[in-house]
Amino acid sequence: MSDDAHKVPAVTESAFNCPHCDAFAHQSWFPLLAARGGADQWTPYEQNSSISKASQRFVEDRGKSNLADDVLDGKAVLENHTITSSLQPIHNVWASRCSHCQELAVWVNKKMVYPSATLGIRPNQDLPDDIKSIFEEARQVAPISARSAAALLRLCIERLCVFLGEKGKSLYDDIASLVKKGLPLDVQKMLDYVRVTGNDAVHPGKLDEGDSxxxxxxxxxxxxxxxxxxxxxxxxxxxxxxxxxxxxxxxIERRDQDKSCK
Ligand SMILES: [Zn+2]
Structure with a gap:
């Protein structure tokens, strides 16, 4: 499937590609009190609205109650009163159900938190923070666009080379220099592979989704x-x-000092 045909899940949509089965399918939306879910086309937000439909009733209490402020700030909040029997509303948390596979996705405000929409391994925790955050961004976009993830990961390698004291102008030269300094030759082989796919990856259509x-x-x-x-x-x-x-x-330090004094 091309990226164009892929509809990204969102709180303003009643149909998108399912995060479980990947089918483009109608999605039914439920506040977590599923029994109170609306009609077939119900969505938590109006198009272009910053406040969910369910939060509208808190607008006039903005600044007067913590509950209203928290709800309007988009926090997941358990409201401390019951609306039907023993059920309590949890604000800004939704479930969407796929009509194709019947699986649920759970959302906090506008963000899908289940199932996890990331791909790829976790970053090495010793990486500098800026590189780690680009790595995490690549994990988040990888399920939607492999080409975007590949571009971000090449940026990670460039930044890493600079962090390790290289020039950051040519990935190939930088890695060759790091290999001379003791990095295993395998890295250079892997980079050769990545350079080829990298060149292809910037020209859409040359790679199919599986390969990329x-x-x-x-x-x-x-x-x-x-x-x-x-x-x-x-x-x-x-x-x-x-x-x-x-x-x-x-x-040891005394020994080293003695050596350097001689
Ligand atoms: Zn599905």
């Missing part, structure tokens, strides 16, 4: 592998050294 998702998975692994071999390895060595008893460490 595999390329993206290779890129996720490559970023983490480079981080493992450089940042994490060094940190492990540092931690090992720091775990030595104080007297041993000061002995």
């Amino acid at each position: 998702k595999e390329d993206v998975n290779t890129l996720f692994k490559l970023v983490n592998f480079i981080a493992d071999q450089t940042i994490s390895k060094q940190q492990q060595i540092d931690n090992l050294y720091d775990s030595l008893p104080e007297n041993v460490r000061s002995g």
